[in-house]
Amino acid sequence: MVQLRLMTDDLALGERVLELVQLALADAVELTASEPTRLNHRSGGLRAVLDLRPANGDEQLATALRLRREQYLGGLLFSVGDAVELAVRQRGHWVDEELEAEGEDARVHFNLPAGTRGRVVTVRDYPGPLPYVVLWDVHGGPEIGVAQHDLQRASPVERVTVAPLQCGSCGASTCPRFGTPHGECDCRGRLACLCTVAPGPRHQW
Known part of the structure; x- marks a missing residue:
């Protein structure tokens, strides 16, 4: 049995967090959570324990995962080959495997401003925070994963x-x-x- 324990001296804050945790667990179809067991707190705060376990049966879990994947795929807005542009600036780095093999600092940093244009080269078919891989129209053309809310369709280029x-x-x-x-x-x-x-x-x- 896996237990989730919450403890705080602030009773009002604890009750609010417990309520939010229960709401989040209710949406987690892969998990089954018990009602919270309240324990004594020496200073009048909150102590609560929830028992967690996987959803009953492999078939039920597989069904829940399939439904979540279908919901994820149905919410995608872009396809491979779509021209897109950044709605917000993207900063980060990726690891160059060749530099890593040579024992050097393999981090390659990028800083792409909003409006940078590119093309979708991969759409991941499993739920995740970065469903798209985009090849950007800049020097070096980095391919980076991007969240859907950070993208918009590329505006037409006036010729x-x-x-x-x-x-x-x-x-x-x-x-x-x-x-x-x-x-x-x-x-x-x-x-x-x-x-x-x-x-x-x-x-x-």
Whole structure:
């Protein structure tokens, strides 16, 4: 038999914590908890003991675990390949196995600000605090586990197309650089009219 013991000199605090513990145990379908046994406390505080044991029968436990896994999988929002971005900054480190084998400090630190973009490469199919492994679009591309509430779908990237400026966009009738009529100089088809490199109030970058 496994026992959970609570003891405190503050009776009101103890009663509140005991209430919260009972609520938590009621949600733990893999465990069965007895009603608390109250013991004398020398200073008038709280002493209580709860007996804990696994849920009765392997079949009942397997059913409870299966239901929890189904609930976990049903609550996932992202799939492998989804583009995501961080909702909050992530700091931490992972262990480089090659450095570890060489006997060096194998901790590789990362500090990713909110808004860092990446792509989901793994969705863990078992309940846990970090259900997603994300490959980030930064130098080195670390793959780190992330909690669901720390992610959001990546916002669309606005792409701006810049059309080439045709010769003559500077406003001159002839190219002051080449001295030829516009359309015959070397400016045609460039991203900026080469006339703009010539001095003068009408030719500015």
